[in-house]
Amino acid sequence: MRFSPFVNVRDLVPRAVELFAKGGYSRASFGKDCLAGLMVGVVAMPLAMAFSISAGGTPAQGLYTSIIAGFCVSAFGGSRFQIAGPTGAFVVIIFGVTARHGMEGLVAASVLAGLMLVAMGLCGLGKFITYIPYPVTTGFTAGIGVLIFSQQVKDFFGMTIEKSSPEFFEEWVQYIKAIPTVDFATLAVGLGAIAIIALLRVFAPHVPGAVVSALTLTVVCAVFKAPVETIQTRFGGIPSSLALPRLPLITWEVARDVFPDAFTIALLAAIESLLSAVVADGMTGDRHNSNTELVAQGVGNIASVIFGGIPATGAIARTATNIKSGATSPVSGVVHSAVLVLFVLFLAPVASTIPLACLSATLMIVSWDMSDIPRVIRIIKTAPKSDASVLIATFILTIAVDLTFAVEVGVILAIFLFLRRMIEVGGIKSANSDLIMELAYGDIDNQRVDADSIRALHQNDVEVYEITGPFFFGVADMLQNTLRHVSKSPKAIILRMKDVPAIDSTGVTALESFLAQCRRRKITLILAEIKEQPKSALEKTGFIADMGEENIISTLNEAMIQAGKKGRDE
Secondary structure (H helix, E strand, O other), X not given: OOOOOOOOHHHHOOHHHHHHHHOXXXXXXXXXXXXXXXXXXXXXXXXXXXXXXXXXXXXXXXHHHHHHHHHHHHHHOOOOOOOEEOOHHXXXXXXXXXXXXXXXXXXXXXXXXXXXXXXXXXXOOHHHHOOOOHHHHHHHHHXXXXXXXXXXXXXXXXXXXXXXXXXXXXXXXXXXXXXXXOOHHHHHHHHHHHHHHHHXXXXXXXXXXXXXXXXXXXXXXXXXXXXXXXXXXXXXXXOOOOOOOOOOOOOHHHHHHHHHHHHHHHHHHHHHHHHHXXXXXXXXOOOOOHHHHHHHHHHHHHHHHHOOOOOOEEOHHHHHHHHHOOOOOOHHHHHHHHHHHHHHHHHHHHHOOOEHHHHHHHHHHHHHHHHOHHHHHHHHHHOOHHHHHHHHHHHHHHHHOOHHHHHHHHHHHHXXXXXXXXHHHXXXXXXXXXXXXHHOOOEEOOEEOOHHHHHHHHOOOEEEEEEEOOEOHHHHHHHHOOHHHOOOXXXXXXXXXXXXXXXXXXXXXXXXXXXXXXXHOOOEEEEEOOOHHHHHHHHHOOHHHHHOHHHEEOOHHHHHHHHHHHHHHO
């Protein structure tokens, strides 16, 4: 299979266009999509504001993000059911970017990340993103959950802290010092929100707990005039209009400074969006187009910040809600955006009275769901120690350092562990004793072998070695040591390569060195049962021409016959 640096444009057709082009969309489907979009819009409203506030933005920015990015991803994406918007995974990253570079830096990083996502999709990298090892994704997701929980403590307890530190440990030092400033009215609201959400999950799991808790506690606080901080008191309310587009001016210096953050945003957006699409496929039996999805995510992120929003990605919880609510197409995602537009235009004053402690409590529940501590503990107990160590390392680095570094280290560790396992399953072993047992029955692979071959094996005039697994640097090193362990020089050595799917340049170099050793000791080298990729690689390097075409044998018994002749001739 040949790799092309760019995908075919015809393979980037959005699922919405495919759906209407086929003419299979009915009035009944539209009705289902409208109901699903209404439900998702209601669920997304408090989450969008809560995530944005936690990330250092305003409630309005969260709503703008859900509206603009949600529309773009649904209209141009590669999944029928994906719902995009602000998510918990981005909270930590956005908070760090705004703390280092300000909101203008976040806008620049988001635009660059959007361009990276578009490039990933055009280059066909969508299918490779999901190959990031499971322990790595589990580790950084759990770490992000802990960080989100930590960021909610201030508003949940109503503490007085001038400026929260973006560093996890410094943040908790601030919390300890601020314990005397805890506001018990605010704490009561937060505990009440958690209780409502928890009870609804048990007794009415289909009812959106975040929405019910926000409505209930907003009414209670208004009736009793509770002295708690609200969206209105901190942010001055929510604008009753949409933001006008504003093209950002990105200088070379700014782009250089925020490039690492942009890469992190792009990578995490790609991972979370495609994982969300995979979850949707599993729930519906559908199949998304990963490259189209990446292009749409890139467009959505660029459009989001142009219209006053923040970075967005596919939201697993909202996508699952969309499916469970009966969605049939991307139209439900467009309706979800329209519902939020109506909310901004007509209900913004009401939403401005929502207590911040209620939103913090909602995010604490979200952080618990993201961390999934029981699953993490189960993996650590039951998975191989290598996987558990990768998960723990990624988790700790996410909390103690930052997400980018954690993912990089986690992936590198996973690669080294993978290579070690490949070396363990691969190797080289002498097959003489096994072949002698087979020859006792008179054949190898149901084909006759002549007496010279049998005699050569018994007299150790022919040595047969089997190579298993990919022939790269680990196995190559084993091959270099093979002749050193042969006490008597045989007339011929057969390398049986039926279980070698691929060879790299290190393996080729090792074979060249092995051939040179054999020639110095006047040993004929024969390769048997070599597969297509290794044979092609050896032909391109000139190894086969140097070795001689006659010594490349398609079957083992023919190689045995030729080796026996070599021994007899000499």
